[in-house]
Each structure stands twice: as C-alpha cells, then as structure tokens.
Amino acid sequence: MKLGTYERPKYWGVDGVIGDIYYYPDYTLFFRLKYNGSPSDKNWYYPKKEVNNQFWDWVGYYPGTMSEPKTWREPGIEGCIYYEPEYGYLRLKKDGNPSEHKWYFPSDGNSNEYWDFIDFRAGNPVDPKSWDVDEGQEGDYFYSARLNSFFIFKKNGKPSSFNWYFPENGQDNTYWHYMGPLKKKCWLKFIDGKLPINQISLPGTHDSATGTYSEGIGEGGMVKTQDDSVYEQLNSGIRFIDARCRHISNSFAMHHGKIYLNKMFGDILNECKRFLQENPSEFILMSVKREHTEEQCTRSFQETFEKEYYDSYWWFGEDRFPLLEEVRGKIVLFSRFGGPHGIQTSWKDNATFDIGERIHVQDEYNQTDEVKKWHAIENAWSFAAYRGNTEWMTINFTSIAAGFWGTRSIRDYAEDKNPELATHIMSRGECCGVVVSDFHNIAMLSNGVIMTNFRNMLNPARGLFLAFLLIS
Numbered sequence: 001m002k003l004g005t006y007e008r009p010k011y012w013g014v015d016g017v018i019g020d021i022y023y024y025p026d027y028t029l030f031f032r033l034k035y036n037g038s039p040s041d042k043n044w045y046y047p048k049k050e051v052n053n054q055f056w057d058w059v060g061y062y063p064g065t066m067s068e069p070k071t072w073r074e075p076g077i078e079g080c081i082y083y084e085p086e087y088g089y090l091r092l093k094k095d096g097n098p099s100e101h102k103w104y105f106p107s108d109g110n111s112n113e114y115w116d117f118i119d120f121r122a123g124n125p126v127d128p129k130s131w132d133v134d135e136g137q138e139g140d141y142f143y144s145a146r147l148n149s150f151f152i153f154k155k156n157g158k159p160s161s162f163n164w165y166f167p168e169n170g171q172d173n174t175y176w177h178y179m180g181p182l183k184k185k186c187w188l189k190f191i192d193g194k195l196p197i198n199q200i201s202l203p204g205t206h207d208s209a210t211g212t213y214s215e216g217i218g219e220g221g222m223v224k225t226q227d228d229s230v231y232e233q234l235n236s237g238i239r240f241i242d243a244r245c246r247h248i249s250n251s252f253a254m255h256h257g258k259i260y261l262n263k264m265f266g267d268i269l270n271e272c273k274r275f276l277q278e279n280p281s282e283f284i285l286m287s288v289k290r291e292h293t294e295e296q297c298t299r300s301f302q303e304t305f306e307k308e309y310y311d312s313y314w315w316f317g318e319d320r321f322p323l324l325e326e327v328r329g330k331i332v333l334f335s336r337f338g339g340p341h342g343i344q345t346s347w348k349d350n351a352t353f354d355i356g357e358r359i360h361v362q363d364e365y366n367q368t369d370e371v372k373k374w375h376a377i378e379n380a381w382s383f384a385a386y387r388g389n390t391e392w393m394t395i396n397f398t399s400i401a402a403g404f405w406g407t408r409s410i411r412d413y414a415e416d417k418n419p420e421l422a423t424h425i426m427s428r429g430e431c432c433g434v435v436v437s438d439f440h441n442i443a444m445l446s447n448g449v450i451m452t453n454f455r456n457m458l459n460p461a462r463g464l465f466l467a468f469l470l471i472s
Helices: 184-190 208-212 230-235 265-278 301-309 370-384 410-428 442-458 466-470
Strands: 021-024 029-033 056-058 081-084 088-092 115-119 141-144 149-153 176-180 202-205 240-248 251-256 259-264 284-290 331-335 351-355 359-363 393-397 434-437
Touching: 176 184, 184 230, 184 442, 202 208, 202 240, 202 442, 208 230, 208 240, 208 251, 208 259, 230 240, 230 265, 240 265, 240 301, 240 434, 251 265, 251 301, 259 265, 265 284, 265 301, 265 331, 351 370, 359 370, 370 393, 370 410, 410 434, 410 442, 434 442
Parallel strands: 202 434, 240 284, 284 331, 359 393, 393 434
Antiparallel strands: 021 029, 029 056, 081 088, 088 115, 141 149, 149 176, 240 251, 251 259, 351 359
16 A cells, blocks of 8 residues: 555655645644645645645545544545444545535435445444444454453344344354453454554553562662563553663673663563463564673673574564564564664664654653653654554653652652543544553553554443443
8 A cells, every 4th residue: 555645644754746645643634735746845834724725635634444434524535434423434435525515424324425334333343343233244343341342253144133142151152253351461362463563552661670679768769660570561461561681691681770670681581471372362562772781791782682582483583563463472572782683773862763764762761841751752642643654663751760850759750640641642542652651550551552552442422431441
C-alpha cells in the first residue's frame, strides 16, 4: 500500500503530488494536497482547523477504515468506511462531505445510492459482535459480557436464530472457538498478527530491573523506578523492557547508573523466557543499553552479548519492524549498543530526536521545566498517532530524573503525573506508540496504553465499556 493514502498518510516534510493524503498530528486532522511538491520546502502550511485553504482540502478526522471509521459530518473519498451505532458500518460511494450533501445513512442494514452497508459491528477484537443482535461470518469475533470472554465464530448466520450458544466451560464447541477474557498477561492474543509491531501501543517500564532493588531508607530514593519484578511486569501487560547492563568480568550486571541492582542480565532473560513459555501469543520488545563503566573484561560488550546471551530461538535479531505473527513467543532486540543483531539505534542524551526516518524518541529525562516536559510527552503521542505510517516507531519516556520541581523522589513524580497521563491517553483514544514509564501501575497507566488498542470498546455507544474495567 503506497504512501499518501488514508491508511498510510504522508507528513509535512515529504514530497507529494496532487491528491495525496497528509496527516496533521497536532490537530489530528487529515488534509489532501492541491499541488505537486514538498509542503515544507514551499511553506504550504496546514489550516489549524476543519477548513480548506489554497494548498489543502480538509478531508476528516479519521482515516475511514474498519478500525478507525469516519463520522457522518466529516469528508471522505469513495471507499472510506463510516460508522454510527444505529446504522453500523457503511462504505461511501462518492467523494465529499456527507453532511453537506445530505447523503443520509440508510436504515435497517440496507444500502442506497450513496452508501454500501457492510455490517453493524466489525467482528474483530476492537469491535466484536453480539450473540443476540448480529449476523456473523466464519472467523468473526464475538464478545460475551456475561462470560467476560471472546469467541471466534465457526459458522455463518445469526447465532441467536439457530441457538448456537457460547460454551460455558471455557472449551471449544461445534460453533465457537473459545478465546477467553481480555487479560493483561496475554492481551496480544487479540491483536491482528498481520499488524507490524510498531503500530501497536505497547506499555513499557523505565529501568525495568529496579523493581526488586531495595533502597533501604523508606524506598523513596533516586534509584527505584518500579515496584515489581520483570516477570511480574510482563504479567501486568508490560511489553517493552528497558535493560541497562554493566559489562563486568565478561558478564552483564543490571545497573541504574552506577548502582548495581543485585540482578544479572541472565536473571532477567530467564524471567522473560518463563513468561513467553507460559504465554506464547506474546512478544517482548527489549532495549539493551550499555550502562556505567566496563571492568575486568577481555572482550567487547557486543561479543559478550553474542556469546553469552544471544540465542536465535528466543531472539528476533533483524533490523526491521516485524509483523506480530513473526515474533509471538520471542524477544525483539532493540539495540542501544550496536552489533549485527536487532533494531539499530543511535541515541541522543536528554532530547527528542529521530533515528533515521523510522524511530521517533522522546527521552527528555533531565527536563527541569514541567510544562516543557508535558509538551514533549504530548507531542510524541501526536507523532505516534500517524496510524498508517508503518515506517515509524515512537518511543515516549514519561519519566524524569529525581530531584526536579521540588519532588523528593522518582515515585513522587509518578504519583503526581501518572494519573494526568492516564487521563490523557484515555481521552485521546489513539495509538500512542511505546510508552515507557516509572511505576506503571500507578493510575493504571499501563492499562490505559493497552486499551488504546481496543479503543472502540471504550466507547459506551458500543456497549462494551465494562470490558476495560474487567481487564485482569
């Protein structure tokens, strides 16, 4: 699928031709280009609201897909998908704004001269069907609020008309494949395997190995950033692990700066392997970073990693963003030390920066201005909202170093900001990339990140809002 479509929009710094679709993340608006050329070179600025100008036509808030359908009051082009709870999913037959042209949705599941009716629900984990309301096709997802479980349909038809009941025993039957409840330990089971991993919202932990470290004096110090072990983090839904390794005596010791965390990298790997063996539908994105100084080593950091820790059975070591189905049961290496394996990076200190034209990082950990830090976090979220731009991954560190803004500890800052961040995530309901936080369980911040992948379930109009409350 080419760039310049709703599914894969271009961004302002990329050359375009007449008709290309661009996305303006600051205002979450789509525009269609009126000329050939580079908008950034020509100073063809976007409008800051839902209007046209001499360079751009406004073409909506959403891309118009089954996962992100448009609403009746926004423009689209032929083929765009629209959704309203009362009318279901419909495909537009013309170019234009339905509300301006009075292209009304047909009722009762019909089509008309402006619309092709598709279905009342998408039949995927984002918008599953209901047993007593919807017709289904083989492979559709259904959800039972009573059983708090997902099921995959094995037949074609309306289940309630044929008494094709859900199994009550957590097993498959003639009509249904049992998928179970949405659980934090295996939530990727419900994500489409054809999706590239950089297009999935992933909660992560900063300095992941600090969870079992004891600072001693009231646990309110400058080292500890988590409350639970890596294994416990993974079972809580975390899928990005920040491993900071000191190279010492030809082994990797886990450090936060100069502080040894009483854990070795091998311990962390064993926790990850245990989790993946128990949950083969999941994957782990692991950042491996060289930390502190080297001591008593006879080989390079890279050589030790290759010899002692790298095993292709467990690691995905290619320098690309794989499809989810390629890496279920594996650790995807996010390399901050070089070497021949993994997604390659070059890091800037205390900055927001791009790595090539594929990784966008916000890591302003030493930011002393609270407002600037918030804007940095928010801007990275906006960047991540380029849903169709499969070339990019966004890494957004929400944490700061302790001691700023009068805080006593890292925990103080997390207790102050995590609730604000969680509210922001849920209110936007968009893909937010990899969100790396301190004390991820405060305000259920990691839960919020996970649920952006199931954002339609958060819409009360879809009747599934309680699913968020039931995630366990």
